[in-house]
Amino acid sequence: MTTAVRKSPARSIVHESRDIERAVALIGLGARLQVLESETNLSYEKLLRLYKEVTGRSPSKGQLPFSTDWFLAWQPNIHASLFENIRQSLLKTVALEDIDAIMKAYRLYEEQMQVCGIEPLLSFTRAWRLSRFMDAGMLVRTRCTCCGGHFVADPYVNARHYVCGLCKPPARAGKGRAEGALRVGA
Numbered sequence: 512m513t514t515a516v517r518k519s520p521a522r523s524i525v526h527e528s529r530d531i532e533r534a535v536a537l538i539g540l541g542a543r544l545q546v547l548e549s550e551t552n553l554s555y556e557k558l559l560r561l562y563k564e565v566t567g568r569s570p571s572k573g574q575l576p577f578s579t580d581w582f583l584a585w586q587p588n589i590h591a592s593l594f595e596n597i598r599q600s601l602l603k604t605v606a607l608e609d610i611d612a613i614m615k616a617y618r619l620y621e622e623q624m625q626v627c628g629i630e631p632l633l634s635f636t637r638a639w640r641l642s643r644f645m646d647a648g649m650l651v652r653t654r655c656t657c658c659g660g661h662f663v664a665d666p667y668v669n670a671r672h673y674v675c676g677l678c679k680p681p682a683r684a685g686k687g688r689a690e691g692a693l694r695v696g697a
Contacts (some may be wrong), residue, residue, distance in 0.1 A: 526552070527552075527553070530551040530552055530553050531553065531557075531561065533550065533551055533610070534547050534550075534553060534558060534561055535565055537550065537551075537610075537614070537635070538561070538562055538565045538566060540614060540618070540635040541634055541636065542635050542636055542639065543571055543575060543636045544558060544559070544562060544571075545574075545575050546575075546635075546636055546639050547561075547562070550610045575640060576636070576637060576640055579644055579649050579665070581637070582637075582641055582663050583650075583663070583664070585680060585681050587632050587633070588662060588663055588675075588676055589662075589677060590620075590624075590631065590632040590633045591633060591637075591638075591641050591663045592660070592661065592662040592663045592675075593623065594616055594617065594620045594633055594638050594641065595641060595645060595652060595661075595663055597616040597619050597620055597623075598612055598613060598616035598642060599652070599661075601615055609642070609646075613638060613639055613642050616638070617633075617638045620633065620638070641663070645663070649666070650663050650664065651663075651664055651665075651668075652664070653668055653670050653673045654670065654673070655673060655674055655675035655678055656672060656673055656674055657674050657675070657678035657679070658675060658678050660675060660677070662676070
């Protein structure tokens with residue numbers, strides 16, 4: 512009696528093509544290699560070669576940012592909140608995979624920053640990480656009791672008394688001279 516060795520079906524060329532297309536788009540947005548690994552089914556070696564081919568350089572090394580604290584600081588919070596509100600709006604109104612919603616929201620965020628003449632603080636990798644924090648409940652959107660806008664906040668914040676950084680900025684907020692930064696009272 513002979514036993515036939517059964518091979519697992521080869522990965523579809525169409526699926527691999529979609530993953531390559533998605534990886535190229537993510538690289539174009541500035542995604543780090545760890546994001547590509549998480550959002551595609553391509554091998555590390557293929558992603559590395561693709562990254563070098565698209566950008567002409569090796570990818571950045573090091574770990575991805577993991578603290579939620581960065582998103583709660585005054586200026587980053589405003590940027591993070593804008594991005595997250597765009598992403599949530601897309602998820603509610605358009606049938607998209609989560610990564611596609613993140614990519615579209617990030618493009619819209621960058622476009623809005625350009626129109627306003629403000630330097631985008633949120634890198635694509637930070638935006639991706641923010642969406643993971645939001646989906647895991649490590650950060651939440653909380654409604655400001657003054658303006659009614661939704662802002663990224665710690666899940667333990669008292670929502671009944673929450674006031675956003677636009678309605679009540681910290682004492683030194685917006686006083687710097689950095690080109691393209693948010694200004695208070697300017």
